[in-house]
Amino acid sequence: MELTLLGTGAPDGLPRPECPCAVCACARGDRARAATALLLDGALLLDLTPGAALAAARAGHSLAGVRQVLLTHPHDGPAVELPAGLPSAGRVPDGRVLTLMSGHRVRAVPMDSPGTGYEVTSPGGERLLYLPPGGSPAGLSANSSGPYEMVVADVVGRPDALAALRAAGAAGPTTDVIAAHLGHDAPPGPELDRRLAAAGARTVPDGTTLIVGEYHAVPDLPRRTLVLGGARSGKSLEAERRLESFPGVVYVATGGSREGDTEWASRVGLHRERRPGSWRTDETCDLVPLLAAAGPPLLIDCLSLWLTDAMDRAGAWDDDRWAAGGERALRARVAELVAAVRATGRTLVAVSNEVGSGVVPATASGRRFRDELGRLNAAFADECEHVLLVVAGQAVVLRG
Secondary structure, three states: OEEEEEEOEOOOOEOOOOOOOHHHHHOOHHHOEOEOEEEEOOOEEEOOOOOHHHHHHHOOOOOOOOOEEEOOOOOOOOOOOOOOOOOOEEOOOOOOEEEOOOOOEEEEEEEOOOOEEEEEEOOOOOEEEEOOOOOOEOOOOOOOOOOOOEEEEOOOOOHHHHHHHHHOOOOOOOOEEEEOOEOOOOOOOHHHHHHHHHOOEEOOOOOOEEEOOOOOOOOOOOOEEEEEEOOOOOHHHHHHHOOOOOOOOEEEEOOOOOOOOHHHHHHHHHHHHHOOOOOEEEEOOOHHHHHHOOOOOEEEEOHHHHHHHHHHHHOOOOHHHHHHHHHHHHHHHHHHHHHHHHHOOOOEEEEEEOOOOOOOOOOHHHHHHHHHHHHHHHHHHHOOOEEEEEEOOEEEEEEO
Protein backbone atom coordinates (compact mmCIF):
# COMPACT_ATOMS: atom_id res chain seq x y z
CA MET A 1 0.00 0.00 0.00
CA GLU A 2 1.46 3.33 -1.10
CA LEU A 3 0.97 6.27 1.27
CA THR A 4 1.74 9.88 0.34
CA LEU A 5 1.65 12.43 3.15
CA LEU A 6 0.33 15.56 1.44
CA GLY A 7 0.80 17.39 4.74
CA THR A 8 2.02 16.53 8.23
CA GLY A 9 1.07 19.66 10.17
CA ALA A 10 -1.64 20.79 12.55
CA PRO A 11 -4.96 21.93 11.01
CA ASP A 12 -3.69 25.54 10.81
CA GLY A 13 -0.33 24.49 9.35
CA LEU A 14 3.21 25.38 10.35
CA PRO A 15 4.51 28.09 10.32
CA ARG A 16 1.51 30.25 11.05
CA PRO A 17 1.41 33.48 9.03
CA GLU A 18 3.10 36.39 10.83
CA CYS A 19 3.80 34.32 13.96
CA PRO A 20 7.17 35.25 15.55
CA CYS A 21 7.53 32.17 17.82
CA ALA A 22 10.61 29.94 17.80
CA VAL A 23 8.70 26.96 16.41
CA CYS A 24 7.49 28.96 13.40
CA ALA A 25 10.93 30.52 12.92
CA CYS A 26 12.43 27.02 12.56
CA ALA A 27 9.60 25.71 10.33
CA ARG A 28 11.30 26.40 7.02
CA GLY A 29 12.14 24.17 4.05
CA ASP A 30 11.48 20.52 4.87
CA ARG A 31 10.15 21.55 8.29
CA ALA A 32 7.30 23.66 6.89
CA ARG A 33 4.10 21.66 7.14
CA ALA A 34 0.64 21.92 5.61
CA ALA A 35 -2.37 20.44 7.42
CA THR A 36 -2.14 16.66 7.59
CA ALA A 37 -3.74 14.72 4.74
CA LEU A 38 -3.05 11.18 3.45
CA LEU A 39 -3.35 9.82 -0.08
CA LEU A 40 -3.51 6.02 -0.21
CA ASP A 41 -2.82 4.19 -3.49
CA GLY A 42 -4.20 7.21 -5.33
CA ALA A 43 -7.71 5.98 -4.46
CA LEU A 44 -8.44 7.11 -0.90
CA LEU A 45 -7.92 10.60 0.53
CA LEU A 46 -7.99 10.92 4.31
CA ASP A 47 -8.73 14.53 5.30
CA LEU A 48 -9.44 17.22 2.73
CA THR A 49 -7.18 20.21 3.34
CA PRO A 50 -6.50 23.50 1.56
CA GLY A 51 -4.29 23.00 -1.50
CA ALA A 52 -4.62 19.21 -1.55
CA ALA A 53 -4.52 18.99 -5.36
CA LEU A 54 -1.40 21.19 -5.55
CA ALA A 55 0.27 19.23 -2.76
CA ALA A 56 -0.41 15.98 -4.61
CA ALA A 57 1.00 17.43 -7.84
CA ARG A 58 4.18 18.55 -6.06
CA ALA A 59 4.58 14.98 -4.77
CA GLY A 60 4.16 13.61 -8.31
CA HIS A 61 0.61 12.36 -7.85
CA SER A 62 -2.86 13.25 -9.01
CA LEU A 63 -6.20 13.22 -7.22
CA ALA A 64 -7.99 12.17 -10.41
CA GLY A 65 -8.20 8.54 -9.27
CA VAL A 66 -9.57 9.27 -5.79
CA ARG A 67 -12.82 7.39 -5.22
CA GLN A 68 -13.41 8.22 -1.56
CA VAL A 69 -12.66 11.25 0.65
CA LEU A 70 -12.99 10.71 4.40
CA LEU A 71 -12.66 13.27 7.19
CA THR A 72 -11.29 12.51 10.64
CA HIS A 73 -12.12 15.65 12.61
CA PRO A 74 -14.35 18.73 12.54
CA HIS A 75 -12.91 21.46 10.33
CA ASP A 76 -12.91 24.77 12.24
CA GLY A 77 -10.95 26.84 9.73
CA PRO A 78 -12.00 28.50 6.49
CA ALA A 79 -14.08 26.51 4.04
CA VAL A 80 -12.06 24.11 1.89
CA GLU A 81 -12.91 24.07 -1.79
CA LEU A 82 -13.54 20.60 -3.17
CA PRO A 83 -11.20 20.03 -6.14
CA ALA A 84 -12.99 19.29 -9.39
CA GLY A 85 -13.80 15.61 -9.93
CA LEU A 86 -13.46 14.58 -6.28
CA PRO A 87 -16.38 12.89 -4.52
CA SER A 88 -17.92 14.71 -1.58
CA ALA A 89 -16.09 14.31 1.71
CA GLY A 90 -17.76 12.42 4.55
CA ARG A 91 -17.16 10.44 7.72
CA VAL A 92 -17.84 6.80 8.48
CA PRO A 93 -19.83 6.07 11.67
CA ASP A 94 -17.79 4.57 14.49
CA GLY A 95 -17.32 0.83 14.13
CA ARG A 96 -18.65 0.67 10.58
CA VAL A 97 -16.61 -0.86 7.75
CA LEU A 98 -16.47 0.63 4.28
CA THR A 99 -15.22 -1.42 1.32
CA LEU A 100 -13.94 0.55 -1.67
CA MET A 101 -14.00 -0.50 -5.32
CA SER A 102 -10.19 -0.42 -5.15
CA GLY A 103 -10.30 -3.32 -2.68
CA HIS A 104 -9.37 -1.29 0.41
CA ARG A 105 -11.33 -1.87 3.61
CA VAL A 106 -11.78 1.10 5.94
CA ARG A 107 -12.95 0.66 9.53
CA ALA A 108 -13.93 3.72 11.59
CA VAL A 109 -12.22 3.66 14.98
CA PRO A 110 -13.97 5.54 17.83
CA MET A 111 -11.93 8.24 19.57
CA ASP A 112 -11.88 9.63 23.10
CA SER A 113 -12.32 13.14 21.66
CA PRO A 114 -14.30 14.60 18.74
CA GLY A 115 -13.14 12.88 15.58
CA THR A 116 -12.77 9.52 13.91
CA GLY A 117 -9.76 7.31 13.38
CA TYR A 118 -9.46 5.04 10.35
CA GLU A 119 -7.97 1.58 10.07
CA VAL A 120 -7.21 0.94 6.41
CA THR A 121 -6.46 -2.56 5.13
CA SER A 122 -5.03 -2.84 1.62
CA PRO A 123 -6.01 -5.55 -0.89
CA GLY A 124 -2.70 -7.17 0.02
CA GLY A 125 -3.47 -7.21 3.75
CA GLU A 126 -1.20 -4.39 4.98
CA ARG A 127 -2.79 -2.38 7.78
CA LEU A 128 -2.50 1.33 8.53
CA LEU A 129 -4.03 3.23 11.47
CA TYR A 130 -4.58 6.97 11.07
CA LEU A 131 -5.66 9.03 14.09
CA PRO A 132 -7.00 12.61 14.13
CA PRO A 133 -5.25 15.50 15.93
CA GLY A 134 -5.55 15.25 19.70
CA GLY A 135 -7.20 11.83 19.46
CA SER A 136 -6.64 8.44 21.06
CA PRO A 137 -8.65 5.27 20.39
CA ALA A 138 -11.45 4.72 22.90
CA GLY A 139 -12.03 1.38 24.61
CA LEU A 140 -9.01 -0.43 23.20
CA SER A 141 -8.77 -4.13 23.92
CA ALA A 142 -6.15 -6.69 22.98
CA ASN A 143 -5.61 -6.59 19.22
CA SER A 144 -6.09 -10.10 17.86
CA SER A 145 -4.84 -9.07 14.41
CA GLY A 146 -1.40 -8.15 15.71
CA PRO A 147 0.39 -4.83 15.38
CA TYR A 148 -0.27 -2.43 12.54
CA GLU A 149 2.43 -2.07 9.93
CA MET A 150 2.16 1.72 10.23
CA VAL A 151 0.54 4.23 12.59
CA VAL A 152 0.14 7.91 11.67
CA ALA A 153 -0.85 9.90 14.75
CA ASP A 154 -0.45 12.97 16.91
CA VAL A 155 2.54 11.58 18.82
CA VAL A 156 3.58 14.95 20.30
CA GLY A 157 0.11 15.98 21.45
CA ARG A 158 -1.12 12.53 22.56
CA PRO A 159 1.82 10.27 23.45
CA ASP A 160 -0.62 8.33 25.65
CA ALA A 161 -2.42 7.20 22.47
CA LEU A 162 0.75 5.42 21.36
CA ALA A 163 1.11 3.95 24.85
CA ALA A 164 -2.45 2.60 24.64
CA LEU A 165 -1.78 1.05 21.23
CA ARG A 166 1.35 -0.61 22.57
CA ALA A 167 -0.50 -1.92 25.61
CA ALA A 168 -3.15 -3.49 23.34
CA GLY A 169 -0.56 -5.02 21.00
CA ALA A 170 -1.70 -2.77 18.15
CA ALA A 171 1.75 -1.17 17.92
CA GLY A 172 4.85 -3.30 18.21
CA PRO A 173 8.63 -3.01 17.83
CA THR A 174 8.38 -3.14 14.02
CA THR A 175 5.47 -0.70 13.66
CA ASP A 176 6.53 2.36 11.69
CA VAL A 177 5.14 5.28 13.74
CA ILE A 178 4.84 8.54 11.80
CA ALA A 179 4.17 11.75 13.72
CA ALA A 180 1.57 14.04 12.14
CA HIS A 181 -0.59 17.06 13.08
CA LEU A 182 2.60 18.88 14.12
CA GLY A 183 2.01 22.41 15.37
CA HIS A 184 3.03 24.84 18.07
CA ASP A 185 3.20 22.21 20.77
CA ALA A 186 6.05 20.49 18.90
CA PRO A 187 9.63 21.45 19.82
CA PRO A 188 11.53 23.39 17.16
CA GLY A 189 14.11 22.04 14.72
CA PRO A 190 16.18 18.91 15.41
CA GLU A 191 14.83 18.68 18.97
CA LEU A 192 11.63 17.28 17.45
CA ASP A 193 13.54 14.45 15.77
CA ARG A 194 15.35 13.61 19.02
CA ARG A 195 12.17 13.57 21.09
CA LEU A 196 10.27 11.44 18.56
CA ALA A 197 13.13 8.96 18.33
CA ALA A 198 12.88 8.49 22.11
CA ALA A 199 9.24 7.51 21.57
CA GLY A 200 10.10 5.11 18.75
CA ALA A 201 8.57 7.45 16.16
CA ARG A 202 9.74 9.68 13.32
CA THR A 203 8.55 12.45 11.08
CA VAL A 204 8.91 12.95 7.33
CA PRO A 205 8.67 16.04 5.13
CA ASP A 206 5.40 16.91 3.40
CA GLY A 207 5.07 15.12 0.08
CA THR A 208 6.91 11.98 1.21
CA THR A 209 5.67 8.68 -0.23
CA LEU A 210 6.01 5.57 1.94
CA ILE A 211 5.16 1.92 1.38
CA VAL A 212 3.07 0.53 4.23
CA GLY A 213 4.54 -2.80 5.28
CA GLU A 214 7.92 -2.14 3.69
CA TYR A 215 10.83 -2.56 6.09
CA HIS A 216 12.02 0.66 7.64
CA ALA A 217 14.54 0.99 10.43
CA VAL A 218 12.42 1.96 13.43
CA PRO A 219 14.32 4.30 15.80
CA ASP A 220 16.49 2.20 18.08
CA LEU A 221 15.31 2.80 21.64
CA PRO A 222 18.13 2.79 24.20
CA ARG A 223 17.42 0.32 26.97
CA ARG A 224 19.28 2.24 29.69
CA THR A 225 19.31 6.04 29.86
CA LEU A 226 20.80 8.40 32.45
CA VAL A 227 19.47 11.97 32.55
CA LEU A 228 21.69 14.46 34.39
CA GLY A 229 20.99 18.10 35.23
CA GLY A 230 21.08 20.79 37.86
CA ALA A 231 18.23 22.00 40.05
CA ARG A 232 15.11 22.97 38.04
CA SER A 233 16.93 22.17 34.81
CA GLY A 234 14.03 20.10 33.47
CA LYS A 235 15.77 16.74 33.92
CA SER A 236 12.77 14.99 35.48
CA LEU A 237 10.44 16.24 32.74
CA GLU A 238 12.92 15.04 30.10
CA ALA A 239 13.03 11.61 31.72
CA GLU A 240 9.23 11.40 31.86
CA ARG A 241 8.94 12.38 28.20
CA ARG A 242 11.17 9.48 27.23
CA LEU A 243 8.62 6.99 28.57
CA GLU A 244 5.26 8.78 28.18
CA SER A 245 4.42 6.80 25.03
CA PHE A 246 4.98 3.43 26.76
CA PRO A 247 2.41 1.60 28.91
CA GLY A 248 2.66 0.43 32.50
CA VAL A 249 5.76 2.39 33.52
CA VAL A 250 6.88 1.98 37.15
CA TYR A 251 7.93 5.34 38.59
CA VAL A 252 10.43 4.71 41.36
CA ALA A 253 10.46 7.65 43.78
CA THR A 254 13.55 7.42 45.96
CA GLY A 255 12.68 10.51 48.02
CA GLY A 256 9.78 8.92 49.90
CA SER A 257 7.47 11.07 52.00
CA ARG A 258 8.51 13.63 54.64
CA GLU A 259 5.98 14.01 57.40
CA GLY A 260 5.06 17.63 58.09
CA ASP A 261 7.04 19.05 55.15
CA THR A 262 4.35 20.80 53.10
CA GLU A 263 6.80 22.19 50.53
CA TRP A 264 8.11 18.69 49.78
CA ALA A 265 4.55 17.36 49.57
CA SER A 266 3.76 20.09 47.03
CA ARG A 267 6.76 19.09 44.91
CA VAL A 268 5.73 15.42 45.00
CA GLY A 269 2.15 16.35 44.10
CA LEU A 270 3.24 18.33 41.04
CA HIS A 271 5.29 15.37 39.83
CA ARG A 272 2.36 12.99 40.26
CA GLU A 273 -0.05 15.26 38.39
CA ARG A 274 2.35 15.44 35.46
CA ARG A 275 2.74 11.69 35.08
CA PRO A 276 0.33 9.55 33.00
CA GLY A 277 -2.44 7.96 35.02
CA SER A 278 -1.46 4.49 33.81
CA TRP A 279 1.93 4.67 35.58
CA ARG A 280 2.45 3.00 38.94
CA THR A 281 4.51 4.66 41.69
CA ASP A 282 6.83 2.71 43.96
CA GLU A 283 8.45 4.70 46.80
CA THR A 284 11.64 2.83 47.62
CA CYS A 285 15.42 3.01 47.63
CA ASP A 286 15.71 -0.77 47.27
CA LEU A 287 16.51 -0.65 43.55
CA VAL A 288 18.40 -3.92 43.02
CA PRO A 289 15.34 -6.25 43.24
CA LEU A 290 13.41 -4.01 40.83
CA LEU A 291 16.25 -4.08 38.32
CA ALA A 292 16.59 -7.85 38.64
CA ALA A 293 12.89 -8.54 38.09
CA ALA A 294 11.18 -8.70 34.71
CA GLY A 295 8.56 -6.09 34.00
CA PRO A 296 7.65 -2.81 32.34
CA PRO A 297 10.02 0.18 32.06
CA LEU A 298 11.43 1.76 35.21
CA LEU A 299 11.88 5.48 35.78
CA ILE A 300 14.11 6.13 38.80
CA ASP A 301 13.96 9.67 40.17
CA CYS A 302 16.51 10.23 41.49
CA LEU A 303 19.95 8.79 42.20
CA SER A 304 21.02 11.70 44.42
CA LEU A 305 18.23 10.89 46.88
CA TRP A 306 19.14 7.20 46.63
CA LEU A 307 22.72 8.14 47.54
CA THR A 308 21.49 10.21 50.50
CA ASP A 309 19.70 7.12 51.82
CA ALA A 310 22.75 4.93 51.17
CA MET A 311 25.01 7.35 53.06
CA ASP A 312 22.51 7.45 55.93
CA ARG A 313 22.63 3.65 56.20
CA ALA A 314 26.44 3.58 56.03
CA GLY A 315 26.85 6.38 58.57
CA ALA A 316 28.87 8.18 55.93
CA TRP A 317 28.14 11.70 57.21
CA ASP A 318 30.27 11.19 60.31
CA ASP A 319 34.03 11.35 59.77
CA ASP A 320 34.85 8.65 62.33
CA ARG A 321 32.21 6.21 61.06
CA TRP A 322 33.29 6.94 57.46
CA ALA A 323 36.87 5.98 58.29
CA ALA A 324 35.82 2.98 60.40
CA GLY A 325 33.91 1.18 57.63
CA GLY A 326 31.32 3.58 56.27
CA GLU A 327 33.32 4.18 53.11
CA ARG A 328 33.62 0.44 52.43
CA ALA A 329 29.91 -0.09 53.06
CA LEU A 330 28.91 2.70 50.69
CA ARG A 331 31.27 1.52 47.97
CA ALA A 332 29.81 -2.00 48.23
CA ARG A 333 26.23 -0.70 47.94
CA VAL A 334 27.09 1.45 44.90
CA ALA A 335 28.88 -1.49 43.26
CA GLU A 336 25.81 -3.69 43.85
CA LEU A 337 23.56 -1.08 42.19
CA VAL A 338 25.88 -0.62 39.21
CA ALA A 339 26.08 -4.39 38.69
CA ALA A 340 22.28 -4.59 38.74
CA VAL A 341 22.08 -1.86 36.09
CA ARG A 342 24.56 -3.79 33.93
CA ALA A 343 22.52 -7.01 34.22
CA THR A 344 18.98 -5.66 34.00
CA GLY A 345 16.73 -6.70 31.15
CA ARG A 346 14.25 -3.87 31.75
CA THR A 347 14.04 -0.55 29.98
CA LEU A 348 15.46 1.97 32.43
CA VAL A 349 15.55 5.76 32.65
CA ALA A 350 17.29 7.22 35.70
CA VAL A 351 17.60 10.83 36.84
CA SER A 352 20.48 12.32 38.81
CA ASN A 353 21.78 15.73 39.82
CA GLU A 354 24.94 17.08 38.21
CA VAL A 355 26.71 18.85 41.07
CA GLY A 356 30.32 18.85 39.93
CA SER A 357 30.28 22.41 38.57
CA GLY A 358 28.60 24.02 41.58
CA VAL A 359 29.89 25.78 44.68
CA VAL A 360 32.33 23.79 46.84
CA PRO A 361 30.39 22.74 49.98
CA ALA A 362 31.59 24.31 53.22
CA THR A 363 31.52 21.07 55.25
CA ALA A 364 33.42 17.81 54.97
CA SER A 365 30.18 15.82 54.77
CA GLY A 366 28.88 18.10 51.99
CA ARG A 367 32.06 17.67 49.99
CA ARG A 368 31.88 13.91 50.59
CA PHE A 369 28.34 13.78 49.19
CA ARG A 370 29.38 15.81 46.14
CA ASP A 371 32.32 13.53 45.45
CA GLU A 372 30.35 10.32 45.94
CA LEU A 373 27.53 11.52 43.70
CA GLY A 374 30.06 12.34 40.99
CA ARG A 375 31.50 8.83 41.29
CA LEU A 376 28.02 7.26 41.25
CA ASN A 377 26.97 9.24 38.17
CA ALA A 378 30.13 8.23 36.30
CA ALA A 379 29.77 4.54 37.19
CA PHE A 380 26.05 4.53 36.34
CA ALA A 381 26.67 6.33 33.02
CA ASP A 382 29.26 3.68 32.06
CA GLU A 383 26.45 1.09 32.05
CA CYS A 384 24.00 3.18 29.98
CA GLU A 385 23.64 3.27 26.20
CA HIS A 386 22.28 6.81 26.37
CA VAL A 387 23.38 9.73 28.59
CA LEU A 388 21.84 13.22 28.52
CA LEU A 389 22.70 16.49 30.25
CA VAL A 390 19.77 18.89 30.63
CA VAL A 391 20.56 22.61 30.84
CA ALA A 392 17.81 25.27 30.91
CA GLY A 393 15.33 22.68 29.69
CA GLN A 394 17.50 21.72 26.70
CA ALA A 395 18.84 18.17 26.48
CA VAL A 396 22.43 17.75 25.30
CA VAL A 397 23.32 14.21 24.21
CA LEU A 398 26.53 13.03 25.87
CA ARG A 399 26.28 9.44 24.63
CA GLY A 400 23.94 7.59 22.27
